[in-house]
Amino acid sequence: MNFKGTLSTLILEALVREPSHGYRIAQRIKERSEGVLDFKEGTLYPALHKLENEGMVESFEGIEKGRPRRYYRITESGHGTLTKDRAEWRQLSRAVTTILGEA
Amino acid sequence: MNFKGTLSTLILEALVREPSHGYRIAQRIKERSEGVLDFKEGTLYPALHKLENEGMVESFEGIEKGRPRRYYRITESGHGTLTKDRAEWRQLSRAVTTILGEA
DNA sequence: CATTGATGCCTCGTATTCCTATGCATAGAA
DNA sequence: TTCTATGCATAGGAATACGAGGCATCAATG
Numbered sequence: 001m002n003f004k005g006t007l008s009t010l011i012l013e014a015l016v017r018e019p020s021h022g023y024r025i026a027q028r029i030k031e032r033s034e035g036v037l038d039f040k041e042g043t044l045y046p047a048l049h050k051l052e053n054e055g056m057v058e059s060f061e062g063i064e065k066g067r068p069r070r071y072y073r074i075t076e077s078g079h080g081t082l083t084k085d086r087a088e089w090r091q092l093s094r095a096v097t098t099i100l101g102e103a
Numbered sequence: 104m105n106f107k108g109t110l111s112t113l114i115l116e117a118l119v120r121e122p123s124h125g126y127r128i129a130q131r132i133k134e135r136s137e138g139v140l141d142f143k144e145g146t147l148y149p150a151l152h153k154l155e156n157e158g159m160v161e162s163f164e165g166i167e168k169g170r171p172r173r174y175y176r177i178t179e180s181g182h183g184t185l186t187k188d189r190a191e192w193r194q195l196s197r198a199v200t201t202i203l204g205e206a
Numbered sequence: 207c208a209t210t211g212a213t214g215c216c217t218c219g220t221a222t223t224c225c226t227a228t229g230c231a232t233a234g235a236a
Numbered sequence: 237t238t239c240t241a242t243g244c245a246t247a248g249g250a251a252t253a254c255g256a257g258g259c260a261t262c263a264a265t266g
Contacts, residue, residue, distance in 0.1 A: 004222085004223085004253095005222080005223050005224075006199050007223080007224085009203065010199070010202060010203075013202060013203055021243080021244090022243075022244070022245095023241095023242065023243050023244080024243095029202065032201065032202050033198035033199075033201065033202060034198070036194055036195060036197075036198040037195075037198050037199070037202075039224080040224080040225065040226080041243085041244080041245080042224080042225065042226070042227080042228095042245090042246080042247090043223075043224050043225070045244065045245060045246085046223090046224090046245090046246085047223085047224090049245095065232095065233080065242095066232090066233090067231090067232065067233085067242090067243080068243095069243075069244090070243090070244070086203050086204070089199065089200075089203055091139055092139060092140070093196045093199070093200060094139075095136035095137070095139040095140050096109050096113070096136075096140070096192065096196070097192075097196060098135065098136065099113060099116060099132070099135050099136060099140075100112065100113075100116055100189050100192055101189070107251085107252085108251080108252050108253075110252080110253080124214080124215090125214075125215070125216095126213065126214050126215080127214095142253080142254095143253075143254060143255075144214090144215080144216080145216090145217080145218090145253075145254060145255070145256080145257095146252075146253050146254065148215065148216060148217085149216090149217085149252090149253090150252085150253090152216095168213095168261090168262080169261090169262095170213090170214080170260090170261065170262090171214095172214075172215090173214090173215070
């Protein structure tokens with residue numbers, strides 16, 4: 001198993017409450033982590049496209065402030081993956097934390 | 104910042120108590136994580152060599168059961184890095200855990 | 207005795223993830 | 237008018253990990 005990146009999981013989590021678009025998702029992750037997590041656009045957009053290819057999210061056009069935005073919505077499949085990813089994160093983080101001390 | 108692999112940190116941690124060799128380090132990580140973390144040899148040895156190049160560990164020849172073993176010992180520099188890595192892990196894991204719930 | 211499994215070290219090719227840098231475009235503030 | 241924030245996107249490269257292989261010894265199993 002071993003550690004896999006958390007970005008896709010964080011993106012899915014960000015879309016649970018409501019659909020959002022790339023830039024906003026990145027901001028939200030940064031804010032909620034108090035600046036600790038800060039994924040760049042060159043990382044975010046490819047990750048978003050990959051999630052779409054895998055059927056975890058769906059995109060649609062939206063208009064905000066007169067400009068088109070690409071919105072993403074989490075799918076049923078994405079919800080399932082998110083649940084598994086949460087469990088995996090818990091297991092892995094506990095394992096590492098146990099070893100590194102700070103129990 | 105964002106997540107960086109934890110293997111090098113786990114290796115340094117494994118060498119704090121006493122010097123060890125590759126195979127044993129991998130076993131120890133697996134045991135202490137109750138099988139959750141299981142790094143392969145194709146991952147472990149290159150990581151070990153890299154740590155040696157960076158001066159985090161030193162290697163020396165040892166004999167066990169009549170066969171030569173390559174032992175590794177953590178250096179002063181390695182201790183310093185381990186301290187920083189622990190702090191970084193704490194910060195990152197808290198950030199992710201906060202966002203993914205399960206507070 | 208021969209084979210298999212565990213120990214032990216190593217490298218090569220590949221996949222994934224993420225970064226930096228860059229390009230393009232609009233809107234509002236200085 | 238120029239700078240900053242917003243907003244989407246790709247290209248090139250670094251780092252991490254994996255799978256598959258090679259090589260060798262020793263104990264147990266058959």
